[in-house]
Amino acid sequence: MGRAPCCDKASVKKGPWSPEEDAKLKAYIEEHGTGGNWIALPQKIGLKRCGKSCRLRWLNYLRPNIKHGDFTEEEEHIICSLYISIGSRWSIIAAQLPGRTDNDIKNYWNTKLKKKLLGKRAPSRRARATTHQDPYQLSTAAAAGGNMCSTSSVSNNNAMATQALSASALERIQLHMRLQGLYGAFGGDSAAATPQQWPKLETLLTSKLQLPATEPVDAVATTVTVQQHNQHLVDHHSLAAGREAVEAEQLGSTGDGAYTMPCSFERPNKLVGFCSPSSAGATEAEVAASGLMVNGGYGGGSGGFGTHHDEIYDFLYKYGSVGAGAHGGHIPSLPELQCPDSAAAIVGADEKFSTWTADASCDYGQLQGNPIDGSLHDYALGGYDQ
């Protein structure tokens, strides 16, 4: 038996909001607040709308201090960096961008940034509607992109393997590689002299290289946590603790190339499987079929993360392209996001989208000096084919 609907769909109005509806909702909330019950709110103010719809309208459009319109380069940097690291966790990304909503960022990513960065064109909605192809294959093929995957030689097995890696993961791999200028990393020094070339996807996916028995460290996943009572706030004390833990663990890594996850800081409260965003949305079968899981998952550490971990980082570690440790070291870990004043940030925090208010802008100076900084925009936003 399914869940009862949150409202009577037959009697609620759908579609665009009228100015009158906006005014009613805005006036009521500004005077009384939401009352902690969105479901009951529309009845109170005589709106024929679903409570969820009211909530969405308020959070994404009506509430004060919301920015609409063009994203700055800095915002693009942040979106890009975080997407690579944590995937489509739009609410978390939005928490780093004052005044931006998750919906806004999601739309911006899907309609502009992704094309900008990956230089690809999504199949049109009409094309998708008229094709009989599996949409998953379509999106995966799109994510695999131009010369990354030579479909002419892909066997059925490889096609299945292609399916196993999510489109999101492929996008992030592509993005990560592009941002790091990693075109030669798969072929040694000699490859650096050859024209830029993506690795053949089928080769990568059918490889049975064994992952190390321990986990990679996702720079963001292991350093960004979520406060108990406000999942949109970044806990900078935990960040610091996590950073120290990472450093300590890396210093203590064993000579055989294995190191363990830092366990000394709090597991994200809301984000079960945070270090495995792609697998969180995948079925167990998909994850297992990917062949990218570490044997037995993550078993070490009392403060550990989920059993599954991020397939993109598996992939990147597998091919020795991430991290400064024994696994390769081609790609530096992503920078941490810093806020200059965590106390002010918490005081000024906006419950929906902002770790800090416009008055307390975030200092992304932490990005300065990181190899990504400066080159990121050049790599990602410059010189792509329109």
Place this chain on the structure above:
DNA sequence: AAAGCGCACAACCGCACGATA
């Protein structure tokens, strides 16, 4: 001028989670 198409954005939907009875 009209149809087709691509794009951007707002809104909806279903699911997962936490709180609570």
Place this chain on the structure above:
DNA sequence: TTATCGTGCGGTTGTGCGCTT
């Protein structure tokens, strides 16, 4: 312990606009 409810999230769809043919 279980069922129910409200909320939040991410993916998807609907719609309107502008450009092209």
